[in-house]
Structure formats: C-alpha cells, structure tokens
Amino acid sequence: MRGYTQDKDAYLKRLRRIEGQVRGLQRMVESDTYCIDILTQVSAVTRALQAVALGLLEDHLGHCVTEAIADGGPEASEKVKEAAEAIGRLVRS
C-alpha cells in the first residue's frame, strides 16, 4: 500500500497520456514542425508531469507521512525531511 494506491488507475491513465504526448513530440520533430510549436507542446508535457508529481506528493503527505506522524514513532520527522527534499527537487526542476 502506497499513498497513491487508491488512485493508481487514474495515475496510470495520466502517465499513458503523457507517454502519448512524448510520442507526439517525436512526430512533430520527424515532420519538421515549427520549433515554437514544439516548445509550446514541451511546456504542456512538463506541466502535465508536474501535475502528476503534485498529486503523488499530496497523496504521500496525506497517507505515508500522516501515518508516520499518527504512529508517534521516531520516523515521523525523518518522513517530513524526506518529503521536504523531494519538494526541493520538484521546485528546482
């Protein structure tokens, strides 16, 4: 069980859609599409990926981190630190 388990099908659907968008980018390059139109589409794919990341993160905070805190064990602060580092990587990417 992971934080995202209950939304697993929805995440898989979104990731398959992103895979299709990346294949669409390949077709755009192959058919010599105008650079700016490819860039617009790359921005759209990047936003779709980040929306998936934000969803996973919210699920992670609401399940894994919440449970570690509710358990009251020593690993709660470890989980918070780990989540903060993942947020840092997202913000900087």
Next chain:
Amino acid sequence: MRGYTQDKDAYLKRLRRIEGQVRGLQRMVESDTYCIDILTQVSAVTRALQAVALGLLEDHLGHCVTEAIADGGPEASEKVKEAAEAIGRLVRS
C-alpha cells in the same frame, strides 16, 4: 508560535540579504550593467527566495502540520491539502 518561530532570526537575516540583493539589481540597472549579468543575478535572487520558501515549508510540515495530525482532529487533512496547494504555487512560480 509558528513552524518557523525558532529560526525566526535566521529567516530575517536571509530576507534582509535578499533585500540587499534586490537593491543591488537596482544599482546594476542604474549603472547600465550588461543585461546578461543582471539576468544571472536575478536567477541568484530567485534561488535564494525559493530556498527560504523550502525552509519555511519544511518547518511548516514539521510543526504545524505534524501537530494537527498528532492532535488527531478533523483539521489534519485540511492542513495537508493547504500545504499541497502551497507546494503547487511554489513549483509553478
């Protein structure tokens, strides 16, 4: 008491340093500094601001959110949702 209260002086010091960097940007514009050098400095200020945001967020998760969850009250999930929205604003800015 806020999540960042115990690090308040450190945050104020960092924000005063950022204020000084923004004044430095004004001096660069006033003295006709080369555009690219100003852009490099804007990137540095942006990164400094985001480092402050990531620190505040980690403190918020480790204190405010942690306490709401440990309290076991109904507002825990509210706090997680609110934090996730703030993370979304950071990632998109």
Next chain:
Amino acid sequence: MRGYTQDKDAYLKRLRRIEGQVRGLQRMVESDTYCIDILTQVSAVTRALQAVALGLLEDHLGHCVTEAIADGGPEASEKVKEAAEAIGRLVRS
C-alpha cells in the same frame, strides 16, 4: 528546414529515451514503488524534457531568429517577440 533539422536524430533519440522514462514511471506505479522514489524519477524526466526545450530554443535562436534578423525584414522583431513568449512559457512551466 527548421533550426533543429541538423540535430534531428539526436532530438529523436532523446525523446525516445524520455518516452522510455515515462513508461518506467508507469511500471513504478504498477509495482507500488515508494512515492518518493517515483517523485525523484518524475523530477529527472522533467529535467530531461527541459533540456530538450533549451536545446530547441538555442537552435531556434541560432537559425530561424538569426535568419529573420539577417534578412533585415519587418518580421525580425516578430520572431524575437515570439521567442520571448516561448521562453516565458518554459520558465513558468
């Protein structure tokens, strides 16, 4: 002929690699990989996509925009504005 035409094969190779990474994300979700490990991989894919975008943009500036300016026609400033807007979309995504 587009700005990226001479590097077309290299771009296609990078985009196929990104497509493979997105499929890897699907396998991670399917096999209940730990949320944080998926997030780390999403950040890597996002960075790979943005590297492609930055390459396309440099090629676009160095070919399409450069040619429009060298031609001295009225569309040069149009091309610069269009490129600036694409940069804005990248920065905000």
Next chain:
Amino acid sequence: MRGYTQDKDAYLKRLRRIEGQVRGLQRMVESDTYCIDILTQVSAVTRALQAVALGLLEDHLGHCVTEAIADGGPEASEKVKEAAEAIGRLVRS
C-alpha cells in the same frame, strides 16, 4: 546603451516594488504571520522577479542580440549561445 535602457525607469520602479515586497516578507516573519500566507507571498515575489527577467531577456534579444546579428560579425553566434545559457539558468531557478 543596453537593451533595457529605454525602459530603465520602468525596471527600476518594478525592482523597488519587489524590494518593498521583500521588506513586507520580513514584517510577516517578525509578526508571526501564518507560514502558508508567507509562502503565498514568496511565490508572488518570485513571479514578479521572473517577469523582470523575462522583460530584460526580451529587450536583450531585441537589441543586443539583434544588433550583433545585423552587424554580421563573428560574435553573433557567441551572443546567441550566451543568451541561451542565461535562459537555461532562468528555467532551472
């Protein structure tokens, strides 16, 4: 003369406004404002800084880079490369 010279006053005004926003952040920290409200304001300052950067970049492309290309000298491609690197720093910050 720089690309932004003709808009110098407008840039200085925007940077002074950003300086005021950073001082506002300090007051928020001093008066124990709720973490999430500070984060919302940090996101607003970050966006304001990036809008300045995008403006400077467009001016730079429209003047400095355009002139180097129109001159037809060997430094045109150098300018394009330099601008692309600055865009990369912005996208990653």
